[in-house]
Amino acid sequence: MLGSRAAGFARGLRAVALAWLPGWRGRSFALARAAGAPHGGDLQPPACPEPRGRQLSLSAAAVVDSAPRPLQPYLRLMRLDKPIGTWLLYLPCTWSIGLAAEPGCFPDWYMLSLFGTGAILMRGAGCTINDMWDQDYDKKVTRTANRPIAAGDISTFQSFVFLGGQLTLALGVLLCLNYYSIALGAGSLLLVITYPLMKRISYWPQLALGLTFNWGALLGWSAIKGSCDPSVCLPLYFSGVMWTLIYDTIYAHQDKRDDVLIGLKSTALRFGENTKPWLSGFSVAMLGALSLVGVNSGQTAPYYAALGAVGAHLTHQKWGLEILPRLV
Numbered sequence: 001m002l003g004s005r006a007a008g009f010a011r012g013l014r015a016v017a018l019a020w021l022p023g024w025r026g027r028s029f030a031l032a033r034a035a036g037a038p039h040g041g042d043l044q045p046p047a048c049p050e051p052r053g054r055q056l057s058l059s060a061a062a063v064v065d066s067a068p069r070p071l072q073p074y075l076r077l078m079r080l081d082k083p084i085g086t087w088l089l090y091l092p093c094t095w096s097i098g099l100a101a102e103p104g105c106f107p108d109w110y111m112l113s114l115f116g117t118g119a120i121l122m123r124g125a126g127c128t129i130n131d132m133w134d135q136d137y138d139k140k141v142t143r144t145a146n147r148p149i150a151a152g153d154i155s156t157f158q159s160f161v162f163l164g165g166q167l168t169l170a171l172g173v174l175l176c177l178n179y180y181s182i183a184l185g186a187g188s189l190l191l192v193i194t195y196p197l198m199k200r201i202s203y204w205p206q207l208a209l210g211l212t213f214n215w216g217a218l219l220g221w222s223a224i225k226g227s228c229d230p231s232v233c234l235p236l237y238f239s240g241v242m243w244t245l246i247y248d249t250i251y252a253h254q255d256k257r258d259d260v261l262i263g264l265k266s267t268a269l270r271f272g273e274n275t276k277p278w279l280s281g282f283s284v285a286m287l288g289a290l291s292l293v294g295v296n297s298g299q300t301a302p303y304y305a306a307l308g309a310v311g312a313h314l315t316h317q318k319w320g321l322e323i324l325p326r327l328v
Contacts, residue, residue: 076147077127077148077159077162078123078124078162078166080120080124085127086119089119090115090116092213092217092220092236093115093118093119093217094107095217095236096216097112097223099221099232099293100221108224111224114173114177115219119216122170124166125163126195126196126212128163128166131147132159135149137262141258141262178222178223178226180222181222181223184228188212188219191211191212194208199259199266200265201265202265203266203267203269204270206244206245206249210244214237214240214243214244217237221233232293232297235289235290235296236290236293238289242286242289246282246283249278249282250275250321252267252268253268255268272323273323276318276323280318287314290307291304294307
């Protein structure tokens with residue numbers, strides 16, 4: 001689930017580091033496109049055709065395709081060819097680091113780089129764990145049958161060794177932080193390991209994903225300040241969890257039919273045709289928590305203007321969403 005989870009708010013709301021999810025039309029989910037459809041990040045063809053050789057592309061998928069063939073299954077296992085999940089993990093870190101910056105100052109670029117590296121490694125580790133747990137399920141679903149473990153490109157033992165390497169590098173990143181942040185970061189490991197199992201036992205795996213993906217909202221602040229300020233960090237973390245429930249519930253609707261067939265659960269199945277009211281509730285909770293963050297951290301008018309724009313965009317997205325009839 002981790003590797004393909006939805007499109008991020010890539011623009012806007014720099015004051016709180018929120019960005020925009022691209023709008024979708026009809027039943028064409030933008031989040032589904034980001035997870036499973038061909039990527040649109042390729043460079044446009046030059047005005048004059050190249051005399052020979054293949055077209056240059058800087059998309060993540062093209063970079064993975066150009067890597068040495070023995071490495072490609074490992075890069076796909078960590079979803080390096082689908083970076084949207086890394087952004088979704090990284091953005092809450094940037095919110096927190098940005099809010100912790102001194103007034104009038106840019107965020108700490110060293111910390112932004114450090115957390116970016118950590119996001120790549122931990123997202124990759126989470127995808128590896130997810131695919132190890134789900135390999136039998138992935139074989140039964142067309143969209144996931146070509147994942148490296150399910151397809152037999154990597155053995156379970158090889159993926160376990162690769163997981164150890166990713167976690168070791170991530171530990172190296174974590175050890176660059178203060179002691180408080182090291183302990184706080186280590187506390188997220190249980191969530192990383194267990195959240196892929198939630199879809200087997202609960203209709204709320206999206207909540208587990210939100211608790212995992214938004215841990216950086218706590219960690220970024222503590223990395224700058226040396227500890228967490230509950231009045232800022234807790235509502236920021238809560239708002240991130242609500243954001244995840246929004247985008248991942250939408251994303252989960254594309255998998256409803258397969259989930260029913262193989263016995264997995266999701267909020268999409270739990271909410272069914274009542275998804276829009278639930279999304280409205282999550283949106284209100286998210287915006288309310290972010291408003292509280294602004295008050296408690298002394299934000300000014302641009303913050304609230306950006307927050308209003310995000311609220312308008314969430315409303316637009318919700319009303320443009322079509323929900324297929326209940327399948328169960």
